[in-house]
Amino acid sequence: MFYEKTGYLTEDYKYFHINDISDRTYEFHYHDFYKVIFFISGDVTYNVEGKSYELKPMDIVLVGRNEIHCPIVSAKKAYERIVIYLSDIFLSEKLSDSFALTDCFKKASLEHVNVLRFSHQDTTRLFDVLKRSETYKDSKSFGADAYHRLCILEFLVKLNEYSKKNVVSYNGRVVYNEKILRVIDHINGNLKNDLSVEALSAFSGLSRFHLMKVFKEYTGYTIHRYVTEKRLNLVSALSDGGMKIKDACVEAGFSDYATYLRTKKNYKNTVRPEEEYSGRSKEV
Numbered sequence: 136m137f138y139e140k141t142g143y144l145t146e147d148y149k150y151f152h153i154n155d156i157s158d159r160t161y162e163f164h165y166h167d168f169y170k171v172i173f174f175i176s177g178d179v180t181y182n183v184e185g186k187s188y189e190l191k192p193m194d195i196v197l198v199g200r201n202e203i204h205c206p207i208v209s210a211k212k213a214y215e216r217i218v219i220y221l222s223d224i225f226l227s228e229k230l231s232d233s234f235a236l237t238d239c240f241k242k243a244s245l246e247h248v249n250v251l252r253f254s255h256q257d258t259t260r261l262f263d264v265l266k267r268s269e270t271y272k273d274s275k276s277f278g279a280d281a282y283h284r285l286c287i288l289e290f291l292v293k294l295n296e297y298s299k300k301n302v303v304s305y306n307g308r309v310v311y312n313e314k315i316l317r318v319i320d321h322i323n324g325n326l327k328n329d330l331s332v333e334a335l336s337a338f339s340g341l342s343r344f345h346l347m348k349v350f351k352e353y354t355g356y357t358i359h360r361y362v363t364e365k366r367l368n369l370v371s372a373l374s375d376g377g378m379k380i381k382d383a384c385v386e387a388g389f390s391d392y393a394t395y396l397r398t399k400k401n402y403k404n405t406v407r408p409e410e411e412y413s414g415r416s417k418e419v
Contacts, residue, residue: 144168147225148287154215163205163355169240172196173217178209183249185315185353189308193258195251197243201368205355217265236291239298247316257297264290314339315353322362326369326388330362367399
């Protein structure tokens, strides 16, 4: 089956501070917005686009738009984290000719490092901003919403500053397959081209059977599902950006608009209905 897009974001951002113990098993999924997880405590491994990271307290997880991810959470320990959903519009304002709020996400995706581990000093500064933001989050005092928004912006500016000045690295335990990462990069950079299993097998040097098996093992997706969802997401992104829908379909690798519609219809009939996150226990 297809894995689902989960959650809706109708505001510029959403902020959650959750501390819970649950035996829930999370499925691989994606969002059409950006997500930051500030990990505080628990026993959690976070999977993002073919890599699995063992988290330590004060790690920061960056998940870009439409990136496939899934946490593996131990039910034996409380999982405490701060989660921020960020809309594309909220992050789209370019602060200078050389700096945008999305830079840290782009760098994480490009370098396949979705978990950041800064110095104790830098991490403490980031955490202090988030704690300060919580004093305004549910406050009824004058200007509280504006102050909370300013804190989120301050956090993002500092996050990008620290990401830019540091060589992005993750020195914890991480599990991945180099050839699968190359295949993922190839798929996302060539959605207009032939991405059949046969073509990807030739590109990777792996047999069809081994490629399909290992790809599913590391990403949680079959190759066909992964390629199809990435193409559907690209059509949405291009059309939202002003490109004509028929041109967007071709650019994303569909032979024509009719094929895109048929694929989208089959996709909607396959996935479960999208679930809006309305409570803390559903936030990951």
